[in-house]
Amino acid sequence: MELIHTCAQLLAPVVTNAQLLALMSISETRREEITSALTSTTGRFPDAESSSSRSEQNVELRGIATSRGIAIGPVYRLDDPVDLDHVEYSARESLVEEREDLMKALAETRSEIEEAREASGSRFGPEFAAVFHTQIQILEDKGFVDNIEQAIASKKNALLALRSVLDSYRETFERIEDEYFRERGVDIVDIGHRIMEKLLGVRSPVAPMQPGSVVVVDQVLAGLFARLEMDQVAAIIAEHGGSTSHGAIFARTLEIPAVTGATGILAEAQQGESCIVDGATGRVYLQPDEALLAYYRDAQREYEVAIEHLDALRGRPAETRDGKPVTLSANVGLLNDLRQADQHGAEGIGLFRTELLALAHRGFPSQEEQDQLYRRVVEHVSPRPVTIRTLDLGGDKGIPNVGMPDEENPQLGLRSIRLTLENRRAFRAQLRAILKASAFGPTKLLLPMISSIEELREAKALLEDVRARFEREGKDFDRTMPVGIMIEVPSTAISADVFAREADFFSIGTNDLTQYTLAVDRGNERVAHLYDGLHPAVLSLIDLSVKAAARANIPVSICGEMASNPLAIPILVGLGIGELSLVPAAVPFAKEIIRALDVRDVAEDARKALTASSARDVHEIAASRLLGAGLLDHPDIGAWLRNAVEEASGFS
Numbered sequence: 322m323e324l325i326h327t328c329a330q331l332l333a334p335v336v337t338n339a340q341l342l343a344l345m346s347i348s349e350t351r352r353e354e355i356t357s358a359l360t361s362t363t364g365r366f367p368d369a370e371s372s373s374s375r376s377e378q379n380v381e382l383r384g385i386a387t388s389r390g391i392a393i394g395p396v397y398r399l400d401d402p403v404d405l406d407h408v409e410y411s412a413r414e415s416l417v418e419e420r421e422d423l424m425k426a427l428a429e430t431r432s433e434i435e436e437a438r439e440a441s442g443s444r445f446g447p448e449f450a451a452v453f454h455t456q457i458q459i460l461e462d463k464g465f466v467d468n469i470e471q472a473i474a475s476k477k478n479a480l481l482a483l484r485s486v487l488d489s490y491r492e493t494f495e496r497i498e499d500e501y502f503r504e505r506g507v508d509i510v511d512i513g514h515r516i517m518e519k520l521l522g523v524r525s526p527v528a529p530m531q532p533g534s535v536v537v538v539d540q541v542l543a544g545l546f547a548r549l550e551m552d553q554v555a556a557i558i559a560e561h562g563g564s565t566s567h568g569a570i571f572a573r574t575l576e577i578p579a580v581t582g583a584t585g586i587l588a589e590a591q592q593g594e595s596c597i598v599d600g601a602t603g604r605v606y607l608q609p610d611e612a613l614l615a616y617y618r619d620a621q622r623e624y625e626v627a628i629e630h631l632d633a634l635r636g637r638p639a640e641t642r643d644g645k646p647v648t649l650s651a652n653v654g655l656l657n658d659l660r661q662a663d664q665h666g667a668e669g670i671g672l673f674r675t676e677l678l679a680l681a682h683r684g685f686p687s688q689e690e691q692d693q694l695y696r697r698v699v700e701h702v703s704p705r706p707v708t709i710r711t712l713d714l715g716g717d718k719g720i721p722n723v724g725m726p727d728e729e730n731p732q733l734g735l736r737s738i739r740l741t742l743e744n745r746r747a748f749r750a751q752l753r754a755i756l757k758a759s760a761f762g763p764t765k766l767l768l769p770m771i772s773s774i775e776e777l778r779e780a781k782a783l784l785e786d787v788r789a790r791f792e793r794e795g796k797d798f799d800r801t802m803p804v805g806i807m808i809e810v811p812s813t814a815i816s817a818d819v820f821a822r823e824a825d826f827f828s829i830g831t832n833d834l835t836q837y838t839l840a841v842d843r844g845n846e847r848v849a850h851l852y853d854g855l856h857p858a859v860l861s862l863i864d865l866s867v868k869a870a871a872r873a874n875i876p877v878s879i880c881g882e883m884a885s886n887p888l889a890i891p892i893l894v895g896l897g898i899g900e901l902s903l904v905p906a907a908v909p910f911a912k913e914i915i916r917a918l919d920v921r922d923v924a925e926d927a928r929k930a931l932t933a934s935s936a937r938d939v940h941e942i943a944a945s946r947l948l949g950a951g952l953l954d955h956p957d958i959g960a961w962l963r964n965a966v967e968e969a970s971g972f973s
């Protein structure tokens with residue numbers, strides 16, 4: 322408490338907004354809440370150029386097919402933020418005009434954030450809207466605005482004034498010993514950068530993002546989804562990255578077509594030029610001619626009709642021809658994703674990734690926000706079950722403010738359950754929220770990236786504490802809420818029997834399991850050709866896990882992206898997997914495949930796959946099964962399957 326008062330005293334001269342100051346003086350036990358109040362924003366600064374000077378048409382680039390769907394729209398380059406510390410700027414002669422420019426920049430920043438808040442809130446749900454709300458709080462802080470006013474009066478240069486105010490904030494925050502509060506300073510500085518961009522924009526207006534834009538970026542990092550005005554985004558193309566990075570997964574969940582690893586796109590794509598993105602084949606065309614546009618408009622319509630048709634049949638059961646049911650549930654990360662899960666007929670939520678809330682807030686979310694979010698999810702999905710996964714940050718899901726160190730090997734470092742166990746206060750808050758939600762419908766708790774039995778025991782002991790407290794307080798909760806683990810690390814699959822004795826269920830995270838088994842970074846396009854969940858070694862680990870689960874009589878599901886790979890579905894069903902949890906849009910596609918299979922046949926395929934010599938051999942086994950089942954002629958999914966069979970090497 323001492324420390325927090327010191328922080329408040331230090332900050333008082335620069336921050337006067339009651340809400341912001343209050344953040345510095347509330348009790349330490351509510352520290353997580355603070356994170357939600359000071360958040361940061363984009364550093365976007367698009368090229369001023371808004372139309373193409375290209376004469377060549379139909380310039381084709383090939384990348385990795387990452388998120389299905391076709392988009393046609395103008396390119397919006399999201400280049401690295403301009404180095405605002407070194408940008409050239411000359412002040413106007415009149416101080417009045419200079420001040421006007423700065424105030425206009427402040428007002429524009431504010432209305433831009435307000436618009437973004439409304440649009441993102443309605444498309445993606447309250448989690449995203451909350452981020453913008455706190456940014457507005459910072460802009461409304463009287464101390465912030467007063468300091469800017471004073472600085473401009475003395476410096477007579479808007480950019481210098483803004484810089485000096487930001488420097489003083491930075492210095493003040495840097496003097497705070499506590500790492501948590503020190504890092505909050507970055508967020509205020511980020512807002513300042515956004516104002517600077519606007520200020521520079523006042524002098525040389527830049528093209529705003531058009532609705533239906535095709536965003537071109539270096540990499541699809543998970544944080545991008547909290548930075549961008551996503552309601553304007555029709556598709557994403559990234560120069561780097563693979564199809565199972567977390568950013569790629571979020572694009573699929575949001576049903577935004579995406580191509581990653583599109584080498585050359587940053588050099589080629591010009592701001593504002595017309596572009597076609599085919600997320601199913603990984604093809605990108607710049608400056609398409611009329612014939613190509615007409616072809617893709619037709620393909621886009623056909624895809625939409627197929628989805629509509631399949632959605633209309635969503636009530637049909639997912640079971641094989643010989644009657645084996647396979648549960649098809651959805652992987653989601655936002656409240657609004659539930660709409661997609663319903664629309665496509667998911668039988669529950671097999672994986673609720675809770676990181677998006679943390680990514681949107683750039684820190685641990687507050688207790689109240691989590692209480693509300695999980696409760697709403699569980700209530701909405703009930704009586705179908707929801708599996709809520711505890712925070713899985715780190716690796717390629719880096720955010721400030723959670724005590725994440727800079728690491729040489731973040732994928733092998735303090736990520737996921739390891740990070741959570743080091744941040745017990747935040748972990749407890751999350752366990753409390755999940756346990757509270759369990760009173761409103763069937764809820765399961767999932768622990769990610771468990772690599773030692775002690776981690777499972779420690780997490781269960783913490784949950785036990787929370788449970789005991791709830792009992793004492795007479796709170797409502799599900800006393801039988803199952804606690805499962807993700808199998809994502811080879812050692813855990815090998816020792817699956819040990820874990821099966823203490824876990825209530827297994828969920829196999831093949832994205833990480835593949836990465837760690839084959840020693841291939843899931844987000845690196847240079848080694849994407851080596852990343853393949855159908856590798857017999859990965860299948861053997863899945864097989865070990867399935868058998869251990871059967872011996873212990875606990876359920877096992879797959880929640881990695883492999884579950885929506887058409888070539889993997891027959892093999893996974895053949896291995897005895899009873900539940901696939903996939904991106905919502907893939908549910909109807911997977912159902913059509915399952916309904917055409919026979920368990921006896923695919924069990925034989927799986928047996929052959931386990932002893933195959935390479936992933937390529939497994940692709941062939943699976944491809945001939947899809948062909949033999951007549952699926953390549955299916956009116957709705959045939960085109961997609963033909964493509965998958967042809968380009969099998971591009972799939973996980």
Ligand code: PEP
Binds near residue numbers: 809830833882
């Ligand atoms: C996985 O690793 O397969 C998984 C589902 O978790 P994530 O993709 O969120 O790491």
Ligand code: MG
Binds near residue numbers: 769809830832833
């Ligand atoms: Mg994982």
